[in-house]
Amino acid sequence: xxxxxxxxxxxxxxxxxxxxxxxxxxxxxxxxxxxxxxxxxxxxxxxxxxxxxxxxxxxxxxxxxxxxxxxxxxxxxxxxxxxxxxxxxxxxxxxxxxxxxxxxxxxxxxxxxxxxxxxxxxxxxxxxxxxxxxxxxxxxxxxxxxxxxxxxxxxxxxxxxxxxxxxxxxxxxxxxxxxxxxxxxxxxxxxxxxxxxxxxxxxxxxxxxxxxxxxxxxxxxxxxxxxxxxxxxxxxxxxxxxxxxxxxxxxxxxxxxxxxxxxxxxxxxxxxxxxxxxxxxxxxx
Amino acid sequence: xxxxxxxxxxxxxxxxxxxxxxxxxxxxxxxxxxxxxxxxxxxxxxxxxxxxxxxxxxxxxxxxxxxxxxxxxxxxxxxxxxxxxxxxxxxxxxxxxxxxxxxxxxxxxxxxxxxxxxxxxxxxxxxxxxxxxxxxxxxxxxxxxxxxxxxxxxxxxxxxxxxxxxxxxxxxxxxxxxxxxxxxxxxxxxxxxxxxxxxxxxxxxxxxxxxxxxxxxxxxxxxxxxxxxxxxxxxxxxxxxxxxxxxxxxxxxxxxxxxxxxxxxxxxxxxxxxxxxxxxxxxxxxxxxxxxxxxxxxxxxxxxxxxxxxxxxxxxxxxxxxxxxxxxxxxxx
Numbered sequence: 174x175x176x177x178x179x180x181x182x183x184x185x186x187x188x189x190x191x192x193x194x195x196x197x198x199x200x201x202x203x204x205x206x207x208x209x210x211x212x213x214x215x216x217x218x219x220x221x222x223x224x225x226x227x228x229x230x231x232x233x234x235x236x237x238x239x240x241x242x243x244x245x246x247x248x249x250x251x252x253x254x255x256x257x258x259x260x261x262x263x264x265x266x267x268x269x270x271x272x273x274x275x276x277x278x279x280x281x282x283x284x285x286x287x288x289x290x291x292x293x294x295x296x297x298x299x300x301x302x303x304x305x306x307x308x309x310x311x312x313x314x315x316x317x318x319x320x321x322x323x324x325x326x327x328x329x330x331x332x333x334x335x336x337x338x339x340x341x342x343x344x345x346x347x348x349x350x351x352x353x354x355x356x357x358x359x360x361x362x363x364x365x366x367x368x369x370x371x372x373x374x375x376x377x378x379x380x381x382x383x384x385x386x387x388x389x390x391x392x393x394x395x396x397x398x399x400x401x402x403x404x405x406x407x408x409x410x411x412x413x414x415x416x417x418x419x420x421x422x423x424x425x426x427x428x429x430x431x432x433x434x435x436x437x438x439x440x441x442x443x444x445x446x447x448x449x450x451x452x453x454x455x456x457x458x
Numbered sequence: 459x460x461x462x463x464x465x466x467x468x469x470x471x472x473x474x475x476x477x478x479x480x481x482x483x484x485x486x487x488x489x490x491x492x493x494x495x496x497x498x499x500x501x502x503x504x505x506x507x508x509x510x511x512x513x514x515x516x517x518x519x520x521x522x523x524x525x526x527x528x529x530x531x532x533x534x535x536x537x538x539x540x541x542x543x544x545x546x547x548x549x550x551x552x553x554x555x556x557x558x559x560x561x562x563x564x565x566x567x568x569x570x571x572x573x574x575x576x577x578x579x580x581x582x583x584x585x586x587x588x589x590x591x592x593x594x595x596x597x598x599x600x601x602x603x604x605x606x607x608x609x610x611x612x613x614x615x616x617x618x619x620x621x622x623x624x625x626x627x628x629x630x631x632x633x634x635x636x637x638x639x640x641x642x643x644x645x646x647x648x649x650x651x652x653x654x655x656x657x658x659x660x661x662x663x664x665x666x667x668x669x670x671x672x673x674x675x676x677x678x679x680x681x682x683x684x685x686x687x688x689x690x691x692x693x694x695x696x697x698x699x700x701x702x703x704x705x706x707x708x709x710x711x712x713x714x715x716x717x718x719x720x721x722x723x724x725x726x727x728x729x730x731x732x733x734x735x736x737x738x739x740x741x742x743x744x745x746x747x748x749x750x751x752x753x754x755x756x757x758x759x760x761x762x763x764x765x766x767x768x769x770x771x772x773x774x775x776x777x778x779x780x781x782x783x784x785x786x787x788x789x790x791x
Contacts, residue, residue: 205578252766252770255770256769256770257773259577261577261578262524262577262578262581263769263773265524265578265581266524266720266724266765266769267765267766267769267770269526269717269720269765270721270761270762270763270764270765270766271762271766272762273717273758273759273761273762273765274758274759274762274763274766275762276755276758276762277753277755277756277757277759277762279755280754280758281753281754281755281756284754285754385713388589388713392586395582428597429597430593430594430596430597430598433597434590434593434594437586437587437589437590437593438586438590440582440586441571441572441583441586441587441590444572444575444579444582444583444586445571448575448576448578448579448582448583449579451578451582
């Protein structure tokens with residue numbers, strides 16, 4: 174059980190990374206990006222391709238996976254700008270459509286097979302505090318946590334982070350301070366895509382990817398973002414660890430069905446509790 | 459608000475007789491027009507099935523409830539009808555009724571847990587509901603056989619046809635079953651449209667708070683719309699089960715059956731009566747006759763592009779756009 178709990182915490186760190194790009198885009202650009210899961214899967218496919226052809230480790234493949242995803246997210250910007258009112262709901266439907274196009278592209282480019290990055294060296298066990306943990310999961314968790322800490326430092330300590338936070342809190346006031354919300358939106362979208370793509374190879378190292386696999390990470394991203402709240406990047410890691418642990422415990426005590434139902438039930442509960450925060454950005458131009 | 463005076467029920471009913479009869483005639487002669495060719499009749503049957511699902515999706519959408527989870531109702535209907543005919547050897551006709559009832563129950567549940575949530579939150583909650591039901595159907599192997607699915611579901615029990623008609627006649631009657639369901643649903647929706655219920659749906663979509671202040675019981679209206687919509691989506695699921703003779707969690711509860719009605723209805727035009735039917739026929743046939751052959755993922759390209767075009771350029775859908783243009787032409791300048 175201790176091993177299950179540790180495994181859950183390690184998965185939780187990855188969950189937080191999967192959610193980070195989504196939370197950033199929703200907080201700043203007020204855009205509910207349902208194609209986020211497909212971007213993660215695309216990153217996973219890029220990582221798998223580099224691993225299969227060049228033997229590149231998933232961690233080293235992250236920048237290569239991040240670039241196309243960031244570019245794609247940025248490319249969706251002109252389309253998003255033409256979305257009318259009610260913006261939040263329509264953007265949701267639009268990104269739903271974009272996710273279908275991405276799924277079609279993934280299926281045509283990589284076929285519908287399930288792929289997994291299985292690094293042999295990552296299968297080895299590491300003993301830590303009396304618990305035996307697979308090395309790969311530990312690496313994934315460490316890299317995720319590191320990346321999240323970096324993002325948190327950017328968010329709180331840099332000028333870029335300050336302008337992102339400003340736009341997230343009050344678009345008009347940000348304008349008055351000389352920040353262009355439109356430009357910051359673009360930066361947030363690109364950064365969100367980069368984070369989604371970068372998390373892809375890590376995701377593909379612990380979970381199989383297929384063109385239709387985007388819904389799982391997207392659900393997790395939505396759950397964690399509502400849990401953490403708009404503009405609270407720091408809470409993502411805590412929420413992720415809690416979700417990973419809760420899932421592991423549900424799987425340990427109740428079996429696979431309860432493990433899979435947990436995030437979905439949690440999502441409905443969270444929507445009932447504070448679903449309003451999704452709509453609060455409706456006054457967007 | 460300047461709403462037209464609701465016509466007396468009798469007037470509203472009388473006005474439907476002409477178009478209703480015309481629609482029925484069209485439904486009846488279509489197989490003949492297609493030359494009774496098996497493949498074409500099959501395409502028409504599937505188009506009718508999807509039109510039923512899209513049209514059922516459109517009802518709550520008229521009140522601004524954009525469901526991302528109609529697969530929940532579709533799948534429950536499919537499993538209810540399949541299980542009843544497999545385990546209890548009941549007639550598939552009874553199965554379709556039970557499918558409607560079971561799906562209506564899930565519709566009530568959806569209204570309970572998501573009906574009062576703001577727009578995007580409602581969409582996501584319905585998505586989670588459908589996914590949750592898929593997970594349950596996958597793991598509750600004692601009832602559903604899990605990922606293997608249920609096989610050997612009986613087809614719709616038509617009176618025995620003999621000779622050259624035996625397989626083909628049944629397929630044509632299958633088509634009539636699906637098309638007749640669409641016809642009934644269209645009639646109900648046309649009837650509702652100018653009645654207080656339909657006006658209340660429209661009022662909720664335009665300004666929910668104001669509708670409530672004017673005395674519309676918004677919660678009850680939304681619940682009724684969801685239950686009715688779910689019942690017909692359940693019938694579509696039941697028909698699917700008896701036409702394909704097998705169901706499994708991924709096929710009937712999969713996101714596909716949530717995505718497709720949304721896209722088809724929005725493409726045709728959410729606010730229009732026949733838009734969803736036209737959208738379903740147009741997109742399904744475009745996919746089967748053209749896109750399907752280009753690449754394995756081409757249907758996703760088609761559906762995705764259709765929804766992007768609608769959201770960005772044609773908010774009222776193809777049918778709504780044409781309607782608006784026609785009306786503009788008839789207006790005195």
